[in-house]
C-alpha cells in the first residue's frame with residue numbers, strides 16, 4: 001500500500017485528487033443552475049481547457065494528479081463495488097420500485113467507464129425509453145432520475161486527509177449529497193487505498209472539506225456556517241482527538257451565506273505561518289479552541305470529554321494553538337469593494353503547493369499582487385469558466401499526500 005496523507009496546508013504537494021469537468025456540466029440549464037449551485041452556465045470545453053492547464057501547473061511542479069473518474073472506473077471493475085454503487089445511487093424515494101428495478105438492470109449491464117458517466121452526469125427521465133411504468137410517465141421529461149453532480153469539480157469538499165486517514169465528509173446541500181457515496185466507495189474499494197483508515201462518513205453530521213484547514217500538524221481550523229454545522233465540528237473534533245490526529249480544533253463561525261460558504265473562501269494558508277484573508281472579515285473572525293480533556297483516549301469515542309475555550313480573535317487563537325508568536329495575515333489592503341469582488345471570485349482561495357508557493361486565479365490582480373509583495377510565488381491559472389461554480393484552486397483540489405513541513 002502506498003502511504004498517503006497530509007498534516008498541513010503547505011507541505012510540498014505530492015499527490016492530489018482532481019475532477020476534470022465532464023458531461024455533468026452539460027446538464028446545467030438556466031432553470032436548474034441555482035439548485036445545482038452554479039452561478040452561470042459554463043462553456044464546458046473552455047472549462048476543460050482551464051482545468052487541464054491547472055492540472056498541468058500542478059504536474060509541472062512535481063505533483064501526481066489523480067482523477068476522480070479514473071479511480072471510480074477502476075473501482076467499478078469489481079462486481080461488489082458496482083453493485084454497491086448502483087444500489088446507493090438508486091436509493092432515492094422518488095423512483096419507485098418499477099423504475100428502480102429497470103435502472104438497476106440497465107446500469108448493471110453498463111461497462112465500468114459508462115457506469116462512471118451515468119453516476120456523475122446522471123440520467124434524465126427522457127433518456128429512459130420504452131414506457132417503464134407509472135413514475136416515468138408522470139415525471140417531467142427533464143426531471144432527473146439520477147441527479148448530475150456538477151460540483152464534483154470541487155474535490156476539496158467531499159473528502160479530507162488528516163495525517164494518514166481520510167475523512168469522507170457529509171455534504172449539506174441536497175445537490176451534492178451523492179458525491180460522498182463515490183468518494184467513500186473509492187477509498188473503501190480501490191486497491192490504491194486498501195487498508196486506509198477512515199474518519200467521519202456521509203451518514204454523520206455535516207462537515208464539508210472546504211471548511212477544514214490543517215493550520216499546522218495537530219491544529220485544525222473548521223469553519224461553521226452555511227455548510228458545516230456545530231454538531232459536525234463536535235463530531236469531527238471527537239474523532240480526530242480519539243485517533244490522536246490533532247490536539248486542538250478551532251471552531252470558526254463564518255457568515256451563513258453563499259459568498260462565504262466555506263472557511264476557505266475567506267482564508268487559506270500560504271506558508272507555515274502566513275495566511276491570506278478576506279480583509280472585510282479579518283478583524284471580526286473568531287475561534288473557539290476545542291481540546292480533549294484527558295488527551296486521546298482508548299474506548300468509546302463518544303465518551304471523550306471536550307473542553308471549549310472562550311471565543312478569541314481567530315489569529316490569536318490560531319497562533320496559540322500552533323505554538324508560534326504570530327500567524328501573519330497577508331494584508332491585501334484592498335478597498336472594501338475590490339476586496340468583495342475578489343473574494344467572490346475566490347481571490348482568497350489559494351492552493352499552496354509548497355511553503356510560499358500558491359496557485360491562484362489570474363483574475364484577482366490585486367490580491368495576487370499583495371501576495372507577491374509578501375514574498376509568495378503566485379502560480380496563476382485561468383478560471384473564467386471554472387469559477388462559475390464559485391470555487392477556486394483550493395476548492396478544486398483534494399491533497400492526498402503532502403510532504404511534512406520542514407521544521408527549523
Ligand SMILES: NC(=[NH2+])NCCC[C@H](N)C(=O)O
Pocket residue numbers: 036037038151154156157173176209210211261262264265389390391392394395
Ligand atoms: N471549498 C469550497 N469553497 N468549495 C466551493 C464549492 C462550490 C459549490 N458550487 C458549492 O456551492 O458547494
